[in-house]
Amino acid sequence: MKAAVVRGKQRLEIEDVPTPVPGPSDVLIKIKYNGLCGSDVHRFQYGAAEEGSIMGHEYIGEVVQTGQNVTLWKEGDRVVGGGGRPPEPTGSVFRNARYSAQSVGFKSPKWGGFAEFITLPEWAPSRIPENVPDEMAVLAEPCAIAVHAVRRSDFRVGDDAVVMGAGPIGLLVQQVLKAGGANNIYVSEPAPARAEAAVKLGATRVFDPASEKVVEEIVELTGGLGVPVAFDAAAAKPTLQQGLEMVQRGGQVLVVSMAWVDVPLLTVEWIGREVEMKAAYGSTPEDWATVLTLMERGQIDHKPMIPDDSFIGFDQMQSSMERLMSPDEHIQLVLAP
Numbered sequence: 061m062k063a064a065v066v067r068g069k070q071r072l073e074i075e076d077v078p079t080p081v082p083g084p085s086d087v088l089i090k091i092k093y094n095g096l097c098g099s100d101v102h103r104f105q106y107g108a109a110e111e112g113s114i115m116g117h118e119y120i121g122e123v124v125q126t127g128q129n130v131t132l133w134k135e136g137d138r139v140v141g142g143g144g145r146p147p148e149p150t151g152s153v154f155r156n157a158r159y160s161a162q163s164v165g166f167k168s169p170k171w172g173g174f175a176e177f178i179t180l181p182e183w184a185p186s187r188i189p190e191n192v193p194d195e196m197a198v199l200a201e202p203c204a205i206a207v208h209a210v211r212r213s214d215f216r217v218g219d220d221a222v223v224m225g226a227g228p229i230g231l232l233v234q235q236v237l238k239a240g241g242a243n244n245i246y247v248s249e250p251a252p253a254r255a256e257a258a259v260k261l262g263a264t265r266v267f268d269p270a271s272e273k274v275v276e277e278i279v280e281l282t283g284g285l286g287v288p289v290a291f292d293a294a295a296a297k298p299t300l301q302q303g304l305e306m307v308q309r310g311g312q313v314l315v316v317s318m319a320w321v322d323v324p325l326l327t328v329e330w331i332g333r334e335v336e337m338k339a340a341y342g343s344t345p346e347d348w349a350t351v352l353t354l355m356e357r358g359q360i361d362h363k364p365m366i367p368d369d370s371f372i373g374f375d376q377m378q379s380s381m382e383r384l385m386s387p388d389e390h391i392q393l394v395l396a397p
């Protein structure tokens with residue numbers, strides 16, 4: 061099968077590799093789509109992916125073969141590559157593993173979804189609801205990250221909230237907040253295409269942090285108080301500090317995105333308001349179940365995030381990863397192997 065193999069820092073090669081063979085309790089999945097995640101781009105950019113590995117964890121596809129012990133799946137089932145509940149953690153492999161790392165569809169770091177096929181243990185994938193199109197289902201993994209972040213936050217129905225960064229995660233956090241009954245949702249995003257997607261998805265107002273004073277504007281819009289909760293889905297240099305300054309006394313900043321560089325903080329600007337900073341990472345099977353329910357009910361809109369020109373082939377993998385290293389006109393690129 062074809063796969064995009066890591067061959068050094070900022071280098072992917074399209075190679076012929078052996079098609080994986082499912083073990084007795086595994087399923088073989090023919091991958092239809094795999095989203096290019098910001099974390100893949102960061103691993104590519106900073107040389108953090110193992111030489112010879114295949115990245116990609118936001119994939120969906122069809123079960124094409126099942127091991128002899130598999131009871132949950134049959135050929136033709138549409139699945140997304142994560143969200144299943146791992147069996148009781150008994151072995152040493154599971155003892156120290158992060159629960160979320162078991163649920164996001166990494167079989168092992170060696171084999172990801174930038175390939176034509178992948179095997180997973182039968183407990184790992186989730187069924188795609190019948191009325192959910194493949195183009196929406198490919199957002200299930202990042203959406204589980206968004207649901208996890210919102211569920212970890214102190215957000216309550218009726219609250220105003222800010223989302224910094226309208227990349228895939230930010231736009232999904234925005235949609236989850238909306239589904240969860242947010243009042244005003246303010247978004248901060250410098251890239252025009254991403255800002256436009258935030259508007260289409262119902263943001264109350266979208267700020268361009270390059271030309272507008274986001275913190276002052278937010279504070280003014282909230283009667284001088286600040287918002288109860290802000291989500292940092294940008295991991296840009298100034299966003300964490302901005303988030304801490306724009307939340308109200310006792311408010312909360314949920315850090316969803318990871319910055320791979322030092323982030324400057326000036327604590328005197330926010331410690332006096334006793335704000336809280338909290339991290340969200342990965343997702344649980346409960347988050348995935350919530351995502352699939354939201355999708356089934358039509359509360360997630362994939363179209364502004366994945367327009368028709370978002371789908372790429374293997375031949376565009378290298379150039380697409382390079383492009384995504386800096387903000388781009390695209391929001392979410394998707395490999396169709």
Ligand SMILES: [Zn+2]
Binds near residue numbers: 097098118201
């Ligand atoms: Zn991801």
